[in-house]
Amino acid sequence: MKARVLVRLKPGILDVQGASVRRALHGLGFGEVQELRVGKVLELELDGVVGEAARQRIEEMCARLLTNPVIEDYTVEVLA
């Protein structure tokens, strides 16, 4: 089965990378961009687990390695 983890900086944490990309867009004439934040997508393919069990395993992976709870939030999407 496939799953996707979306990791982003917590709200309120300054995203300097996002701010830099936003300034570049302004330079290209996209002045309407008010806010831009950069996150990351982790795509996983799992073998031998499905459904809720798979989601729990991924939650465990997020807690132990994939995300840093001091600065990041995440969402898990199970793609069947």
Place this chain on the structure above:
Amino acid sequence: MNFGVVVFPGTWSDCDFHYVISEVLRQPVRYVWHRDRQLDDFDCLILPGGFSYGDYLRAGAVAGRSPVVEALPEFVAKGGLVLGSCNGFQILCEAKLLPGALMRNECLQYRCQSTHLRVENAETPFTRLMRPGQILKMPISHGEGKFHADPETLRRLRDQKQIVFRYCAEDGRVVKDANPNGSLDNIAGVINEEGTVLGLMPHPERASENAMGGTDGLLIFHSLLGSLVEDGSFLKR
């Protein structure tokens, strides 16, 4: 005092630390591979700077879960001391041995420069030869050294004197202009509650001989040597 210098794939300051400990301090030192869990021979372990595991995912994230780092809590509980510099600081935060996190520099630039540090806590095994408020000169070399912690954690760090070094101007003023990476509260180094694990972004090993432009980094090493002799743990081990 037996030092161990931990080597991860991608570590780059290991030889510098090894050189300073063996050639400048004349102390026994050997390298520790990241898969080693057997740490009983050491009094102090160094986690040097570099780009462990390519800093993939987050700086220090993968190294923070490596066998040697997983063995650190037991090492520390038995009286060992741990010093993490640069990438080593990032690894200690990722492993939750130190609070907070290190994020991309606010200026977005990799900063390789000399900095001034103000000693905020001179009562640790790593700083006992310094004076409170003393100004040290040490280089930094990093792209992700902006210390971040939530307000509650920051309050605790202040209350418990866990902030050990802050970036300052040459005259000791802790001002925004002297902050090379946007670090919260100008924080350059923090220690754990027990005072046994220190992390700092600057490189003491690159300030340990006059030929390097200064020797303020040696104060950390000499503090360590004095600590172990004085509290007797060196003799007990």
